[in-house]
Structure formats: C-alpha cells, structure tokens
Amino acid sequence: MENKITIEQVSYKNVEQTRILKACLETWFKNPKDLNLTAPKMTYPFNFNRWIADSYSKENTLTFVLKKDEWIIGYMSLQLQPKNDFVHLFHVFIDRKHRGKGYGKKLIDGVISFAKENGIPAITLYVIPKNDIAVNLYKSYGFVDTGQKSKSGSPRMKLEIT
Ligand SMILES: CC(C)(COP(=O)(O)OP(=O)(O)OC[C@H]1O[C@@H](n2cnc3c(N)ncnc32)[C@H](O)[C@@H]1OP(=O)(O)O)[C@@H](O)C(=O)NCCC(=O)NCCS
Numbered sequence: 046m047e048n049k050i051t052i053e054q055v056s057y058k059n060v061e062q063t064r065i066l067k068a069c070l071e072t073w074f075k076n077p078k079d080l081n082l083t084a085p086k087m088t089y090p091f092n093f094n095r096w097i098a099d100s101y102s103k104e105n106t107l108t109f110v111l112k113k114d115e116w117i118i119g120y121m122s123l124q125l126q127p128k129n130d131f132v133h134l135f136h137v138f139i140d141r142k143h144r145g146k147g148y149g150k151k152l153i154d155g156v157i158s159f160a161k162e163n164g165i166p167a168i169t170l171y172v173i174p175k176n177d178i179a180v181n182l183y184k185s186y187g188f189v190d191t192g193q194k195s196k197s198g199s200p201r202m203k204l205e206i207t
Pocket residue numbers: 079082083136137138139140143144145146147148149150151171172173176177178179181182185
C-alpha cells in the first residue's frame with residue numbers, strides 16, 4: 046500500500062500540538078549530533094523550554110511537520126520577514142529511521158511551494174559546512190552560498206524562486 050505523506054502546519058500556541066512536538070523533539074534530540082546539526086546554538090542535553098524561548102517566542106515563525114501515515118517523521122520552521130522579500134528556513138529535520146528516502150526533499154518542496162503561493166521571491170538558510178548531507182540537499186535545489194555568515198559563523202545559502 047502507498048504511504049500517505051503530508052505536510053501540516055502546527056503551532057506552539059496549541060497545547061495538544063505542543064505536547065506532541067515536545068515528545069518528538071525530546072526523542073530525536075537524545076542524539077547530540079542530530080541536535081547539533083539541526084540547531085548548532087542549542088546546548089546538549091536538549092531543553093524544550095529553551096528551544097521555544099530561543100526560536101519560537103516571536104510571532105513571525107511558522108512550523109510544519111511531515112507525516113507518514115499520520116506519524117510525524119520530519120519537522121521544519123520558517124521565519125517570515127517584514128518585507129516578505131525572502132523567507133528563512135530553519136530547524137530542518139528528518140527522523141533517523143526515515144532518512145535517505147526522499148523525505149528531506151519533501152520538506153524543501155514544501156517550503157518552495159509555500160514561497161510560490163505567498164509570492165515570496167527567495168528562501169534563505171544557514172548550514173554548517175561539515176553537514177555534507179544537508180549541503181548536498183540544498184545545492185541540488187540550486188541554493189548558493191551568499192558569502193554571508195550567521196553570528197555563529199554558519200554560511201548563509203539562498204535560493205531565488207523563479
Ligand atoms: C538533512 C536531512 C534533513 C536530509 O533528509 P533525508 O530525508 O535524509 O534526505 P533525502 O532522502 O530527501 O535526500 C535528499 C538529498 O540529500 C542528500 N543526501 C541524502 N542522504 C545523503 C547521504 N547519505 N550522503 C550524501 N548526501 C545525501 C542528497 O543530495 C540527496 O539527493 P539524491 O538522493 O538525489 O542524491 C536529514 O539528513 C537530517 O534530518 N539530518 C539531521 C538534521 C540536519 O542536518 N538538518 C539540516 C540543518 S541545515
């Protein structure tokens with residue numbers, strides 16, 4: 046039977062969704078490497094309250110989960126910009142058990158669709174250079190290194206939507 050794959054928007058303002066997100070994130074980030082690659086600024090062990098305080102306390106973020114047969118296997122967030130001249134992608138993650146099967150691409154397809162539907166002309170992100178898998182994924186979509194860096198030194202990549 047075909048698996049049912051969906052991308053759904055979730056909110057940390059929703060108590061039930063937050064409970065489920067907390068359970069997923071705490072399970073995924075028992076692995077220090079996964080926490081470091083996904084959120085290099087976060088310290089290990091993973092602290093959910095700090096995750097919220099650091100990245101989700103402002104109004105301008107949207108969070109999406111990737112579900113396979115109703116089971117959450119991936120996550121990504123978007124930071125909207127005041128001028129809507131680009132959208133910033135962050136916290137991109139696929140559950141280890143489901144990697145290498147095209148689900149990371151589904152997330153990138155999702156953010157590209159979101160940008161197109163909302164008339165946003167570009168997507169940006171930060172990636173640490175040692176994260177070869179993510180760098181390959183982004184380059185395969187045409188993301189290019191802008192030469193800029195985050196405060197912590199991660200290169201900034203950008204995709205212009207045509
Ligand atoms: C990065 C990540 C989201 C990719 O998800 P994924 O579902 O494994 O990726 P996909 O199966 O969709 O593969 C997409 C592309 O990624 C690259 N890739 C995937 N697995 C790879 C591997 N083992 N080695 C090298 N490149 C790989 C390839 O370019 C691949 O495209 P291809 O299959 O056409 O060659 C996932 O590895 C992850 O969650 N990593 C930990 C968190 C992280 O690094 N987040 C990104 C922060 S910037």
